[in-house]
Amino acid sequence: MIDYLSGLNEPQAQAVTHGPGPLMIIAGAGSGKTRVLTFRIAHLIENGVDPFRILSLTFTNKAAGEMRARIEKVVGYEARNIWMGTFHAVFAKILRIEARFLGYTSDFSIYDTDDSKSLIKSIVKELNLDDKTYKANVVFNRISGAKNNLISADDYLANPLFRADDEAAKLPEIGRLYKAYTTRCFQANAMDFDDLLFNTNVLFRDFPEILNKYQHKFQYVMVDEFQDTNVAQYLITKKLSAVHRNIAVVGDDAQSIYAFRGANIQNILNFERDFPEVRVVKLEQNYRSTQTIVNAANSVIARNKAQFKKNVFTTNEEGGLIDVVKASSDNEEGRLIATAIFEEKVNKGLRNTDFAILYRTNAQSRAFEEALRRLNIKYRIIGGLSFYQRKEIKDLLAYLRFIVNQNDEEAFKRIINLPKRGIGDTTVAKISVSAAEHRVPIWEVVSNISRYVAGRATLPIESFATLIKSFKILLEEGKDAYAVASHVAKASGILRELYEDKTVEGLSRYENVQELLNAIKEFVDNPDNEDKTLSSFLQTVSLLTTADESDDDGDTDRVTLMTIHGAKGLEFKNVYVVGLEEGLFPSQMMLEKREDLEEERRLFYVAITRAETKLTFSYAESRYNWGRLNMCEPSRFLFEVDQRFLMMTKGRRSGGMDDYRNNAEPSSMNFIRQIANRTSQTPKGTTETVKSSAGVSSPKVPTPPPPTNGANTSSEPFVASDTSTLEEGNRVEHPKFGKGTVKKMDVNGTDRKAIIHFDTTGEKTLLLSFAKLRILR
DNA sequence: CGGCATTCAGTTTTT
DNA sequence: CTGAATGCCG
Numbered sequence: 001m002i003d004y005l006s007g008l009n010e011p012q013a014q015a016v017t018h019g020p021g022p023l024m025i026i027a028g029a030g031s032g033k034t035r036v037l038t039f040r041i042a043h044l045i046e047n048g049v050d051p052f053r054i055l056s057l058t059f060t061n062k063a064a065g066e067m068r069a070r071i072e073k074v075v076g077y078e079a080r081n082i083w084m085g086t087f088h089a090v091f092a093k094i095l096r097i098e099a100r101f102l103g104y105t106s107d108f109s110i111y112d113t114d115d116s117k118s119l120i121k122s123i124v125k126e127l128n129l130d131d132k133t134y135k136a137n138v139v140f141n142r143i144s145g146a147k148n149n150l151i152s153a154d155d156y157l158a159n160p161l162f163r164a165d166d167e168a169a170k171l172p173e174i175g176r177l178y179k180a181y182t183t184r185c186f187q188a189n190a191m192d193f194d195d196l197l198f199n200t201n202v203l204f205r206d207f208p209e210i211l212n213k214y215q216h217k218f219q220y221v222m223v224d225e226f227q228d229t230n231v232a233q234y235l236i237t238k239k240l241s242a243v244h245r246n247i248a249v250v251g252d253d254a255q256s257i258y259a260f261r262g263a264n265i266q267n268i269l270n271f272e273r274d275f276p277e278v279r280v281v282k283l284e285q286n287y288r289s290t291q292t293i294v295n296a297a298n299s300v301i302a303r304n305k306a307q308f309k310k311n312v313f314t315t316n317e318e319g320g321l322i323d324v325v326k327a328s329s330d331n332e333e334g335r336l337i338a339t340a341i342f343e344e345k346v347n348k349g350l351r352n353t354d355f356a357i358l359y360r361t362n363a364q365s366r367a368f369e370e371a372l373r374r375l376n377i378k379y380r381i382i383g384g385l386s387f388y389q390r391k392e393i394k395d396l397l398a399y400l401r402f403i404v405n406q407n408d409e410e411a412f413k414r415i416i417n418l419p420k421r422g423i424g425d426t427t428v429a430k431i432s433v434s435a436a437e438h439r440v441p442i443w444e445v446v447s448n449i450s451r452y453v454a455g456r457a458t459l460p461i462e463s464f465a466t467l468i469k470s471f472k473i474l475l476e477e478g479k480d481a482y483a484v485a486s487h488v489a490k491a492s493g494i495l496r497e498l499y500e501d502k503t504v505e506g507l508s509r510y511e512n513v514q515e516l517l518n519a520i521k522e523f524v525d526n527p528d529n530e531d532k533t534l535s536s537f538l539q540t541v542s543l544l545t546t547a548d549e550s551d552d553d554g555d556t557d558r559v560t561l562m563t564i565h566g567a568k569g570l571e572f573k574n575v576y577v578v579g580l581e582e583g584l585f586p587s588q589m590m591l592e593k594r595e596d597l598e599e600e601r602r603l604f605y606v607a608i609t610r611a612e613t614k615l616t617f618s619y620a621e622s623r624y625n626w627g628r629l630n631m632c633e634p635s636r637f638l639f640e641v642d643q644r645f646l647m648m649t650k651g652r653r654s655g656g657m658d659d660y661r662n663n664a665e666p667s668s669m670n671f672i673r674q675i676a677n678r679t680s681q682t683p684k685g686t687t688e689t690v691k692s693s694a695g696v697s698s699p700k701v702p703t704p705p706p707p708t709n710g711a712n713t714s715s716e717p718f719v720a721s722d723t724s725t726l727e728e729g730n731r732v733e734h735p736k737f738g739k740g741t742v743k744k745m746d747v748n749g750t751d752r753k754a755i756i757h758f759d760t761t762g763e764k765t766l767l768l769s770f771a772k773l774r775i776l777r
Numbered sequence: 778c779g780g781c782a783t784t785c786a787g788t789t790t791t792t
Numbered sequence: 793c794t795g796a797a798t799g800c801c802g
Binding site for chain 1: 779786
Binding site: 624625626627628 | 793794
C-alpha cells in the first residue's frame, strides 16, 4: 500500500479517511482538492469498496479522465470500473439503459443547442408567432431555466406566476412554445442537454424500482465542483445517495460561476439541512500561489456579501507584485502580452505550458493569436468554435444520427438536401405537414413519399430514402461505427463534394471529415469502450466538453488561451488576465441587468487564483467591436483589488486608488493619467495610432469614476420609470450615466431605442427594453 | 428549386 | 466585419 497520507495536512487527511456518512469539503482555491478526491477514492477501494459501486461526478470528461489515471496509479487497473464522468454523460448512460421506461428508445438523439434553437424557430413559425418577438435564444433560455428547476411544460402552463411573468415581458406564448417543443423532442426521440437531467429525475421519480436499483448500486457518491450544480443535479444526487447516505461533495462557494445556467449556491446550505449528520471539512491552505496573489484574490472576494466563512491563506513565499499593463488598443494589448511572455521565457527559462492568457469572451482571442504567431510562440485555444461544431462535421454527424434514429427531425432537415438533390424548403414543409396530418413519423412519409405527397421532388426523395435504407442495413448487420461512418461519408456524396472543392477551406473541410473518421476509428479500436455501436459513439461525442478536445499533434508545449470559465480547475505559473474593461469584464449584460456583479467578481477571483508565481492584468483604452473602434474605461475590478498588490508596468508601485475609496471623486481619466505617467513608453513597433474621433461615445468631459462596490452614487434607491411613454426632448436619469436629454427615438419593429445625450458622458444609444431610466418631470 | 444580391443582427460564460 | 436570413429572378 502506498503511504499517500504522509504528505497531507490535517483537514486533507480527515477528508481522505472519512468513512461512511455524508461529507462536505469546502475547498479554497489551490488547496489540493483534486489530490484529496483522488486519494479518497483510492482509500475507499483499498478498504474493500467495489469500484463499480463508486459514482464520481466531475465537471468535464477530461477532469474525470485525469482523476481516473491518478487513481489507477495508486490502486491499479480496478480504477477503470469507477462510474466517473460529467452529470450529463453519466445520466445519458443511465437513460440509455432505461430509455424504454420513458417512451424513448436507447438510440435517442441528443440535441445540441443549435438543434434546439432551430427546432424552436420552426415551432415559432408554425404557430404564426413573430420571430422578432419570440427570439429562439430568449425562448430557449426560458425553457432551459424551467427545466433546470424541474418545472415541466404542464407545470409551467398551469402556474399563473409564470404566465404573469411572461406577459410582463410581452412574451405570453412561452408556455405554449415550451409544450410544443417538448412534444416535438419526444416525437423525434431526442433529448436536449437539459432533458438529460430533467428526464433522469422523472425516471427516478416515476419508477421507484429503478431508483432503488441505482440507489443500492452506488454505495459511495462523490460530487466535484458542487457549487456549480443546479437544482436538478442536486436533487438527483440526493436521491441516489438516500439509501447509503455516503455522499461527499466538494466545492467552493467563492468559485461559483455558472449561475447563468442554473447553478445554485443555495445547494451548499441545503446540503447541511438535508444531511444534518454531515461532517464539514474546510481546506483553507493554498499550496498553489504566492502570498501576494492569494491576498489580492482575498481582497477582491471580500467585497461579496453572499459567502461562506473561510480563511484562505498560504505559507508560500511573498512573490512579486501584480503587473498592470495598459494598452492603447486591443491589438497593442496582444503585442504587449506576447512580448511579455517572450521575455519571461527568456529571462526565467520557462516553457510555453507555463503560461495562460485568460479572457472573458472567446472573441478576444484574435489579437493574442496574431501577436503570438508573429513572435513564433506556439499556442492552443481551448473553447471557441470546437471541432464538432464545424459545418462539415455536423453534416456527417447528422447523417449518422439519422441512420440511427429516423425520427431525428433536426438531423433530417440538415441532410435532406445535402448534397443538393433538388429537394427544397417547399417539399420539406409538405412532408412535415403531411406527417402531422396523418399523425405518422416523418420517416414514414419520406420512405413512402408517393403515398403522401405528389410533386416534382418525388424521385429525389425516393432515392434519398433508398440511400438511408442501404445505410441502415449496414447498421443492422452489426457493422461497427467506423465501418458505417466511412461508408456513409463516401456513399452520401459528402466526401466527394468536399474533394471537388479545391479552395483552401474546401481542402481543410475534407481533412476535417477525414479526422472525424479517424476519431471514430480510434473509438472503435479503444479496448475501454465495450459498446462500439454508432449509437454509442454519437452519444459520447455530443457530450464532449470544449475542454475535452484532443491536444492535437504531439507538440504539447503551447501557451494556453481560453476563457476564465474554461480555466476552472487549472493552474499556471504565469497568468495574464486580459481585457479588464468596463462592459467587457464585468460584461455589459451584467452591468445592464444591474445585479450585484457578485458572480462576475467570483469569476475575477477564479482568474486570479489560477496563477502560481506571476500574475498580470491588462486592459485596452480602445477596442474594435464589429469593425468600429470604441473607447473603453478600465474595469472597476482593477480598483477593487487591494492596491498595495498592484504595480504599473515597468514603473514604481502604484500610489493606489485610495482616492476612490474615500469618494473624493477624481475622474477615472485621472487614474489613466496616473498610470500613463508610471508606465514606460510603449515598446518600439507601436505603429498603431488610435483615432479617438472614431469612437462612438468619445466623451468630452471625463467620465465619472466607477461607483464604489456597484452601488449607486446617489444615496436613494434608483427606481426605473416605465419607458413606454418616452418622447424626444424628455429629461431622463440613468443609474450609471447620470442625467440626460432624449435626442431621438428609434423604433424598429418591436425594438425601441432612444439616443440620449447624457450631460456628463455624451451620447449613448439605449435599448429601452433593457435600459434602467427614470423620466424626470 | 437554386443562385445571387441585399439586409440584418450579433459578443457573455458551457453541458 | 461576418455569417445568416430574406428576396428576387431564371
